[in-house]
Amino acid sequence: MSQENNTTKPKKKSNALFAIIFSILVVAGIIYGVMAFLHAQKHEETDDAQISSDISPVIPHVSGYIKDVKVKDHQYVHKGDTLVILDDRDFQIALENAEAGLATAQSGVSIANAGIGVTASNIASSRTSIETVDAQIESAKVNLWRANSDFERYSNLIKDHTITQQQFEEAKATKELAEKQLGILQAQRNAAAKNVAAVASQKSVSSSQVSSAEAKIKQEQAAIDAAKLNLSYTVITASVDGQVGTVNLQPGQFVSAGQSLFEVVPNLKRWVVANFKETQMTKIRNGQDVEIHVDAYPDLDLKGKVSSISPATGAKMALLPPDNASGNFIKVVQRIPVRIDLVGVNDATLQMLSSGMSVDVDVLLTSAGNSAPAATPAAGTDTAGTAAK
Template identity: 35%
Template sequence: MSRLTRSPIEIIAIIAGIAGVMLVLYAWRLPPFRTSVETTEDAYVQGYVTMLSPQVSGYVTQVLVKDYQEVMTGQVLVRIDDRTYTQRLAQAQASLAAQRAALANSHQQEAAAEAGIASSQAQIDSAEAALKHAQLNWDRVSELVKKGVSTAADSEAAQATLDQAKAAVNQAQAALEVSRQNLQTIVVNRGSLEAAVSGAEAAVKLAEIDLQYATITAPADGRVGVVGVRVGQYVTPGSQLLAVVPRDVWVIANFKETQLDGMKVGQPVSITVDAFSHQRLSGHIESFSPAAGSEFAVIKPDNATGNFTKIAQRVGVRIAFDEGQPLTAALTPGLSVVVSVDKSSQPRLAAALGG
């Protein structure tokens, strides 16, 4: 038999060997399978899932949505019995009215004190006028006494009148000082009254907020998840009632670190959605994770061990969907996708600039 002739088994073995080599070359992206397109199946649709919880406690009186229902921003989802919070608001408003009345009374007292000061000043003027008259009378009587015209009794009466006039002036001056101190006391107490009004206003605002919290509304347009709250259920702050999933979605693709060289923000991306019969959507790279995924793990791997095997780490790449694709409205967080990036493509200027 000629050496050029091979048995079927040898031919199969050669083909299998060549296929194995080609498979290795393909897996490692070596020539002739080297390409600028990087693909990963470790990619998922992401979105904001907002879990709604009450900030006040009470019994649920109404649940106005069902599972997976579309909702709009501000739409009422759940109502909590608000009778207690309504009464607390009324109580706070009454307290505010009382504090404002006390402050208004303080202003009235100030006006009265200012009038008292004016009255005291008038009394001083009157007493000083009487003192002047008494002094003149005393001077006149004393001269007459010296000349022997007037009696000692007249002199004593004029002296008493003068002393009384001096005392009246001192009394009027003291009354003026008392009026001024009363005014100062009113002004000083004004600060505490104004602070009490501010505190009462804050109490009213807090009561209004608590009353508003008894009505739970949708924070954004989207769809409701599973509604876990029921009518008659007693809820407390922090209780998970339901989730609202807004319509904004994007993709997080976890590429190996060996695939990142050449990727840039703004480069176009091809996205295949498993749930939509592998239909393709277009997008672009929006940003790169600041660290490998292992750095965000709750329990980080410890590589300082005796037996070490190098493993290529994965880095998250955030990908935004291009506008004008109706299919994106049907995407929901958690769906699996396959992402392909051609590193030889040029970044889109608007996407690179964040537009």
């Protein structure tokens, strides 16, 4: 009997210890559950979040062969620093060709202007000739009038045989000669007038040539500007201060205009993009405070604020968005990208944060900005009329 009592006592003790431990675990579980529930009422968390930043691609404006690469992988650069130099010999020749074209166009303007001067001199000479002929015509008209008068008088005298037949014939010849001389002078004047018109037409042509030559000058000047611009593009510089990514370039390599060579990540521009489930978006608003934990730096806790919420899900923004009407439908909880701006972070910390680092975010739902967004009026609603009423 004594041996049986001794074996039952340890069992009772072990059962009691198990009950105590189990009770402690149950109480701890209840406390943890209550705390998690209370925390969930005021917070929304996700580990689907990354550090983001602007990424500035280095893209050449012109095609060409690489002459020299001035940067290495992950090098820090400043805005305006030379990154890559292209072979500029073809572009230098194009510039010289454009400059030669400009010189030719300028000489064309000089020749056209000289033609206008010669034409103006010819017009003045022709007008002087017309004036001279006009004076001669007036003198011829006087001579013709005198000859007509003499002929009429001699015609009357010949009837009375007061004058001889020879005198009458001389008066008649003088009259006919004056008529022919007047006709010749009038023909000369008409010819001179036509010459003035022709010379004036030539002046118009010369003026058109000047205008064309001046337009050619502008065209060649534009070609020079374009050639200089293309020549400047052979030196590729950094557009921002930042850190260079991986540089896979070698001298002699051919690159095309518009081809992305590598990237430069700005130094002091960082934010967080957190992808919350659509079921978590009920209370998330702009302006709410956020706690950020960086996986790479466990001891680094950052602060931020919700700055914007994407108008579409990540799936809709994808290169190939899903189309639920094209096959069997399986409902999947969608993710909404939320941008979170960092607050109170110094420059040294920003340089530690690489774009793409994983972070955990915790949004405080009770902080500023938790009010529901105002409803926007439907299309076609007369808000002004409603307010007036």
